[in-house]
Amino acid sequence: TVSSTYIRRLLTDGDVEQAARYLGHPHLLSGTVVPGKQLGRTIGIPTANIYAPDGVLLPRYGVYAARVTLPDGRAYPAVTNVGIRPTVEDKTGITVEPWLLGFDGDLYGQRIRVEFFRYLRGETKFPSLDALRAAILKNADETRAFFAELGE
Numbered sequence: 001t002v003s004s005t006y007i008r009r010l011l012t013d014g015d016v017e018q019a020a021r022y023l024g025h026p027h028l029l030s031g032t033v034v035p036g037k038q039l040g041r042t043i044g045i046p047t048a049n050i051y052a053p054d055g056v057l058l059p060r061y062g063v064y065a066a067r068v069t070l071p072d073g074r075a076y077p078a079v080t081n082v083g084i085r086p087t088v089e090d091k092t093g094i095t096v097e098p099w100l101l102g103f104d105g106d107l108y109g110q111r112i113r114v115e116f117f118r119y120l121r122g123e124t125k126f127p128s129l130d131a132l133r134a135a136i137l138k139n140a141d142e143t144r145a146f147f148a149e150l151g152e
Contacts, residue, residue: 014060014119026115033107047097065118065143076100077147083123
């Protein structure tokens with residue numbers, strides 16, 4: 001038996017792939033892009049930060065292969081972190097931070113949609129920004145490979 005409780009458990013466990021099978025589509029979240037500390041820009045990985053609205057079910061903290069759709073309908077694969085960013089010790093709360101692969105532009109103030117396709121790894125506190133950058137670049141390769149398998 002599939003129930004909303006079971007699907008919520010799958011999402012909180014990070015099993016977005018199984019949840020999508022039961023939902024009929026990937027778990028998604030929409031939000032308006034807000035300025036962050038712009039730390040991602042300094043390491044060559046600019047993210048589009050959105051804050052998790054109250055009452056919205058987020059998947060397990062961690063990094064996901066995701067797709068981000070812009071207001072004009074363009075869609076990009078994205079490495080997306082959900083959580084509290086332990087490496088940078090930012091006290092802004094829970095954020096959803098997609099890095100749109102292949103996108104260059106300004107998204108501040110725009111409403112984007114994030115669809116979660118695959119859990120890649122847990123949220124980790126890295127010893128340095130270089131180590132964080134290396135992990136994200138590896139996740140970008142995994143995300144590109146995932147979407148290539150889908151023919152995208």
